[in-house]
Amino acid sequence: MFVERELTVINQAGLHLRVASKIVKLLNDFQCDATIFFDGREANAKSIMSLTQLIAPPGSVLKLRTxxxxxxxxxxxxxxxFRNKFEED
Structure with a gap:
C-alpha cells in the first residue's frame, strides 16, 4: 500500500534542521518508508541529512509518498x- 499527499511548508523558516528532526522523529514511530519530493529532488523522510538537502523555503509544496x-x-x-507549522510559530 502507498499513500501520496501534497504538503505545504507554512512555517516562517522553511524546512530546516529542527523541522527535519521533528519529521524524522514522527515517522520513526511508524512501519513505513517515506519519501519527500521537491523541485526535482527526493529525500528519505526518515533521514535528517536527506531532508535538509531539499532546501525547501516557506511556501514550498512538497510531495510525500509513504x-x-x-x-x-x-x-x-x-x-x-505541517498544518501546525511544526509547532514553531
Whole structure:
C-alpha cells in the first residue's frame, strides 16, 4: 500500500534542521518508508541529512509518498505536523 499527499511548508523558516528532526522523529514511530519530493529532488523522510538537502523555503509544496503497513497513518500524522507549522510559530 502507498499513500501520496501534497504538503505545504507554512512555517516562517522553511524546512530546516529542527523541522527535519521533528519529521524524522514522527515517522520513526511508524512501519513505513517515506519519501519527500521537491523541485526535482527526493529525500528519505526518515533521514535528517536527506531532508535538509531539499532546501525547501516557506511556501514550498512538497510531495510525500509513504509505503508500508502504516503508510496511511504516517501520512495523516505528518499532514497534522505541517498544518501546525511544526509547532514553531
Amino acid at each position: 509505503t508500508g503497513p502504516d503508510a496511511y497513518r504516517a501520512a495523516v500524522e505528518l499532514e497534522k505536523l
